[in-house]
Amino acid sequence: MPRKDADRLSLILLMTPLLLWLVLLILLPHLGIGYLSLREKVAPRVYHFSFANYIDFLHEPIYWNTLLRTAWMSILVTVLTLFVGFPIAYYIAKVAGRRSRAALFLLCLVPLWVSDLVRAFGWMMLLRETGIVSGLLQWAGLSSGPVEMLYNDVTVIVGLVYTVVLFMIVPIVSTLDGMDNSLIEAGYNLGGSRLTVLRRIIVPYAMPGIVAGCIIVFMLTAGSYLTPVLLGGKNSMWFTEQIYDQFITRYNWEGGSTFGILLLVFTSLVVWAGLRLSGQNLATTVAKR
Numbered sequence: 001m002p003r004k005d006a007d008r009l010s011l012i013l014l015m016t017p018l019l020l021w022l023v024l025l026i027l028l029p030h031l032g033i034g035y036l037s038l039r040e041k042v043a044p045r046v047y048h049f050s051f052a053n054y055i056d057f058l059h060e061p062i063y064w065n066t067l068l069r070t071a072w073m074s075i076l077v078t079v080l081t082l083f084v085g086f087p088i089a090y091y092i093a094k095v096a097g098r099r100s101r102a103a104l105f106l107l108c109l110v111p112l113w114v115s116d117l118v119r120a121f122g123w124m125m126l127l128r129e130t131g132i133v134s135g136l137l138q139w140a141g142l143s144s145g146p147v148e149m150l151y152n153d154v155t156v157i158v159g160l161v162y163t164v165v166l167f168m169i170v171p172i173v174s175t176l177d178g179m180d181n182s183l184i185e186a187g188y189n190l191g192g193s194r195l196t197v198l199r200r201i202i203v204p205y206a207m208p209g210i211v212a213g214c215i216i217v218f219m220l221t222a223g224s225y226l227t228p229v230l231l232g233g234k235n236s237m238w239f240t241e242q243i244y245d246q247f248i249t250r251y252n253w254e255g256g257s258t259f260g261i262l263l264l265v266f267t268s269l270v271v272w273a274g275l276r277l278s279g280q281n282l283a284t285t286v287a288k289r
Contacts, residue, residue: 030264036257053258063242067262070239071270073153074221077160081217082210084161085168089209090202092169093176094184108166116163120230123159124150127231151233159231164220168213175209176202211280215271222267239263 040050057063092104111119126132127149137143149155183205187197203210228238243263246256275281 033257033260036254037261039254041254047254053254054262056255057258057262063259066237066242067239067266069237070222070263071266073157073238074218074267075270077157077164077221078214078218080157081161081165081168082214085165085213086172086206086210088165089169089172089206090176093173094179094181108169111162112166116224116226117230119163120159120227123155123162123231127155150231151235153232153235156228156232156236156238159227160221160224163224163227164217167216167220171212171216172206172209175206175212179205207278208280211275211278214274218271218274219267222263 037053038049038051039047040052042048088104088108092101096104114122124131128134129146129148129150131149133149134143134147137147138145179202183201184197187201192200223240225238225240225244228236229241232238239259240263243256243259246252246259
């Protein structure tokens with residue numbers, strides 16, 4: 001077999017699993033959901049092609065208010081995760097030694113060893129009225145009675161940041177790894193302060209990793225279900241809960257599909273706006289990570 005044909009066959013064999021994964025698990029399900037969202041039920045087992053589901057969504061303020069609230073909370077979680085993850089990523093990439101880097105990465109991976117459900121219940125054990133934190137506050141005399149820390153936005157945000165921080169650290173570390181330390185030294189030699197070097201040299205160089213991390217964290221947060229529901233309770237008001245309610249509780253697959261498509265479109269628009277504001281594109285961020 002000629003070498004050119006052998007290379008082509010190798011490429012096909014390598015790409016086939018990826019293409020099957022993209023088509024069978026991403027493309028076809030989304031096409032199916034899009035098709036369901038355009039069906040209007042006019043009688044039992046009788047459907048018409050229509051945009052009625054989208055119109056009904058716009059006529060219900062609680063639905064689009066929940067979508068906007070989810071987007072705003074997801075952006076807040078993304079920003080907080082960046083502030084938490086960037087110093088850790090910089091320390092791992094530029095300060096820590098080889099053995100320390102491995103240990104720090106291992107510590108960052110620990111939360112992923114258990115499922116989202118177990119992590120959420122762990123937070124509930126810590127923050128509930130009879131939990132560890134409440135007991136410590138009472139033991140220290142800082143509280144005269146049990147303190148309930150669950151079922152509020154702050155708890156949901158903390159739980160989400162804890163869940164997704166690794167997905168912010170890894171892309172930034174991979175970007176800063178390629179940065180020559182002489183650039184930082186040159187900044188100091190030219191009289192730059194730590195803040196100036198950070199603002200003028202380190203952050204611009206790490207921007208592709210920062211944007212990639214923000215995209216991943218935002219999409220994961222907006223699509224999260226267990227953490228907002230378990231830690232936020234009835235006050236969670238998360239859009240994925242609305243989707244679950246349409247599919248499972250009301251058995252309204254057309255409405256649930258509509259909500260899923262709207263969440264995908266809305267989050268994609270937010271990501272696009274973020275890329276435009278940062279001057280980045282997918283080719284220089286996610287595609288290179």
